[in-house]
Amino acid sequence: MTHIIDGGLSTELERLGASFDGPLWTGRTLLENPELIQRAHKDFIDAGAEVIITSSYQISRAGFIEVGLTAEEADLALIKSVEVAKAAVGSSAVRVAASIGPYGAILHDGSEYRGNYGLSEDELTRFHSERIEVILQAKPDILLAETIPDLVEAKAIARAFKDVQVPVWISFTAGQKDRLWSGDLIVDAIEAVASIPTLEAIGFNCVHPELIRDLVRTAKTATDLPIVVYPNRGGSWDSSKSVWTMDDRSSFIDYWNSWKDLDISYVGGCCGLDATDIAELKLAVETN
Numbered sequence: 001m002t003h004i005i006d007g008g009l010s011t012e013l014e015r016l017g018a019s020f021d022g023p024l025w026t027g028r029t030l031l032e033n034p035e036l037i038q039r040a041h042k043d044f045i046d047a048g049a050e051v052i053i054t055s056s057y058q059i060s061r062a063g064f065i066e067v068g069l070t071a072e073e074a075d076l077a078l079i080k081s082v083e084v085a086k087a088a089v090g091s092s093a094v095r096v097a098a099s100i101g102p103y104g105a106i107l108h109d110g111s112e113y114r115g116n117y118g119l120s121e122d123e124l125t126r127f128h129s130e131r132i133e134v135i136l137q138a139k140p141d142i143l144l145a146e147t148i149p150d151l152v153e154a155k156a157i158a159r160a161f162k163d164v165q166v167p168v169w170i171s172f173t174a175g176q177k178d179r180l181w182s183g184d185l186i187v188d189a190i191e192a193v194a195s196i197p198t199l200e201a202i203g204f205n206c207v208h209p210e211l212i213r214d215l216v217r218t219a220k221t222a223t224d225l226p227i228v229v230y231p232n233r234g235g236s237w238d239s240s241k242s243v244w245t246m247d248d249r250s251s252f253i254d255y256w257n258s259w260k261d262l263d264i265s266y267v268g269g270c271c272g273l274d275a276t277d278i279a280e281l282k283l284a285v286e287t288n
Helices: 009-015 026-032 034-047 061-066 071-089 103-107 121-138 151-160 186-193 209-220 252-259 275-287
Strands: 051-053 095-100 142-148 168-172 199-205 227-230 235-238 243-246
Touching: 009 026, 009 034, 009 275, 026 034, 026 071, 034 051, 034 071, 034 275, 051 071, 051 142, 061 071, 061 103, 061 121, 071 095, 071 121, 095 121, 103 121, 121 142, 121 151, 142 151, 142 199, 151 168, 151 186, 168 186, 168 227, 186 199, 186 209, 199 209, 209 227, 209 252, 252 275
Parallel strands: 051 095, 095 142, 142 168, 168 199, 199 227
Antiparallel strands: 235 243
16 A cells, blocks of 8 residues: 655745745744644645654754854754644644754755765764654654765664654665665665665655656565655756756656555655645555
């Protein structure tokens, strides 16, 4: 059975009238207009999402300090991101996945689509550990490390998550069928995180949908865990303008129809896919 996860939170927020002109991205909206974040989450739930992802992707102490905020404000924002998502869920059975974005997300230069930050595994472990410790206080249903682009960060994630008691999902990003953006082999990255005791699913996000079929096949050579996919609509990130340039107008449902035989456990969307797309996806999954 295939379950539905949400789409691009920033894309849905833009559909609702939000704009993103600063480095904190959805984190800024969380600080200034949490009600809009809650509405966007609710839109995805109404569209059929069974898992929603929090607005914490770019929130970190280092990132907040860089823009003149404090480490304490970053911690409060991490907790608030889960609380707002839970408020949208209400009494439903929808699960809240707390987003733990890659280190590259705080650099605001597209580094998560290159990897190889030049940081050591120890440095990356410390960076992720402090965020995980804080966000766990809000009791999310899932911890989701997403858009992970290289092997060193995968190893750091594994260390940071080693004592976590809640279900963990790891989602990589890649530009080739068998390699992360960094050039590291995907199977090596999957092996690196396999030791996480509560690892529940492995997946890929913010990749071109044309890559999904090959990526899933690659992952299945290295793991028997459920597979999660939530690609973008197709395009590239312009870090100088902080916008996505979409180069593919193919129907997302056509892509789904080409994947549906792969035994994918969770499917959704990333950048470029809003709640209307998730509603169409939900219908297509149920129909097929």
